Amino acid sequence: MLKRYKNIGLSFLVIFLGLFAIYLVSSVRPDIMFRSIALSAFGSIYGLTETLTKSIPLMLCGLGLSLSFRSSVWNIGAEGQLLMGAVGATWIALYIMPNAPKFLLIPAMFLVGAICGGMWALIPAVLKVKFNLNEIIVSLMLNYIAIEFVNYLVYGPWKSPYEWGFPYSTKFPESAQLPRILDTRVHYPTLILALILAVILYIILYRSKLGYEIRVIGDSIDAARYAGLDIHRVVFLVLLLGGGLAGLAGVGEVAGIHHRLRVASGISSGYGYTAVIVAWLGRLNPLLIVLVSFLFGGLLVGGDAIQVSLGLPGSTINFINGLILIFVLVQGFSKTRFSTIKRRGGK
């Protein structure tokens, strides 16, 4: 019990020290910084729509990650899976069926994007199941490979001849562009898709056979073995589904915002990594994750804003994200400690 308060105290201390460090190097006061973040993200219609736009990929990636985290499979490859989704969508839009009508082309892009993301996530699954390789390391390395692959495409074979030498692919045909709300950047088909998927995932997790298996494996791998659950199948499925969701996020980014493939850092400002925090802060609960992604969308928007308004470096927001992650992990840690003690009470 006492330990728990200690941990909470500790994590506040970490955050406090972190903010103090920002103050020391930039002499921007934390309260001013947060005010600026909050105002730019939530203080205007424009800010809100931008926040919503950024929350879409966070939501999809966070939902995908939550499935594998819930079954204690530590996939941190959402970034790479997102990029592979973007590649898949681009391939369909520019090279496979560029002349197809919108009502065929858009679903095809989402479908292939999801498949590409899912396949990318299957690599760590296969290596884990067949060779017992650690999925954290494999999925992380695959992020870098995906980044290099996207950059290779836009500098190389897919580079557009019409873009004055910029590392862009050709612009998508109109039929491959997602509709947006008025003149905002909110590509609402992806948003609606994400919200529907959140509800479906919730049902999967708490009401379905697969969800039951996921929770058993996540909470006690020994009990899962004892009951003869097909653990490999579940590992495959959670990675496949999670990768698929991240892939959808990639489709949304290229079809809804950029309308072309660009260098990896242009497509995703680390959504796949931020989504790790989103998933944990949402307690791996799909509905909470929707809320948390909105907050983090705001943090990203605010992060861009303080670069301009306060002259803080762009990585400041990553720093703050890191602080929040530490906070979450420490909380999670103290929570499990607490519950093992409680459990021990039942002997």
Next chain:
Amino acid sequence: MEKLLQMKGITKRFGDITANDRIDFELNKGEIHGLLGENGAGKTTLMNILYGLYTPDEGEIYINGAKVEIKSPHDAIKLGISMVHQNFKLIQSHTVIENVALGLKDTNFFYPNRQIEKEIRTFSEKYNFKIDPNVPVWQLSAGEKQRVEIIKAFCRKARIFILDEPTTMLTPNETRDLFRLLKFLREEGISVILITHKLDEVMNICDRVTVLRGGKKVGTIDIDRVDKDDLARMMFGQDIILKEREEYSISFDEDIVLEVRDLTVFSDKGLPAVKDISFDIHRGEILGIAGVSGNGQRELIEAITGLRKVARGSIKILGEDVTNVGTKEILNKGVAHIPEERMRVGVIPSMSLEENIILRSYDKSPFSNGILLDYSVISEYAKELISRYKISALDEKIPAGTLSGGNIQKLILARELSISPVLIIASHPTQGLDIRSTQQIHELLLRKKEEGCAILLVSEDLQELMDLSDRIAVMFNGTIRGIIDIDRASIEEIGSLMVGV
């Protein structure tokens, strides 16, 4: 007698359950004090309060007449209170020394290990309580791990030792060593609180006992003034007939349910743990496996249930070859498995009772339609089993980890026996259960036998094996040292086969 400890009016509620209801508890200096009560009576809870794991809702604790606040195990240790839980909290990859060193305050800054090693060696020589300080904990048997816990407590200079069901996982010899140690400690003025379900042990070693029932204290009494029947009456509030084996004839069919031939299985360390074992179990037969733990029983069970690879030999269930076919397929042949480690393997402590109850059948109708689970059916089914097996729990939605030890075991039995098994693999099925639950479970197993189940019963409790089995196989060093019909078996003979004589 000097009163070392007084707990006054201790009350602890968990939601609607009052686990401890205004309990007064006193402990003298240099006594061994038994704490008795049926499963769920509140023994562990009371001791967890003393050890600072729970804060009581009401009540006060005095040590040497002075009021103390125990907010955490850290406080308890400072006051000289140490507790050995049934689930040890040792760090598996560390050595014995390192585990003892953790949580010790005043060690030398330089070479702390040497000092601790010396202390451990002095301790084990002085009390003839053997342990090798330099081996990693994962290599130790349950009994040895417990020794480490006790040595840890001793090195912390504990004045009050709390032992929560220490003998459930011990062999008869280990139990004897432990009790000898406790008597030594008593002579040195150390007080011991011993939680146990074995009345013989209480009569044997305790000076006084306190009995709890339903969260309330029934009384504290000197051991010379009671006998086992009195204690049972205090515990259950009614007479319990302490049954001896009924004279029933050994009877079973010719049909073979489980056929094991030339089975060889390797341990985690890659050494042969089961060597060329062959035996049959027939319909309606209980085959007991006796043996000191660590002689291949665990590996044998894991091989039969598909949890461990069979290196050589074959296993057939009802004539069908199930060697290395996978756990699910074996279980689906109608095999019930009551595992030894119930908290780690048998239940998922964080999940609800109902979700634990369907662990075997969640994917089958009527619980699942192939995709979704039907929680209203599941909850009805869970309610039915909870009442049929007399599991005391608030409702079917609470996490399994909050049940008392005995009720967790009943939960596992309820789940496993409700699948109408043809073969039951039961590993220490009554470990940690009170006499009444033990009798209930024995009756359940005997009823299943009558219905025609074949039962493989692994137990370290020779009396239990003698009471239930039709034949007893003794395992030693991975081999079967002989299968004896029960009417020709004697505890002495089995005991000597167990140690390989």
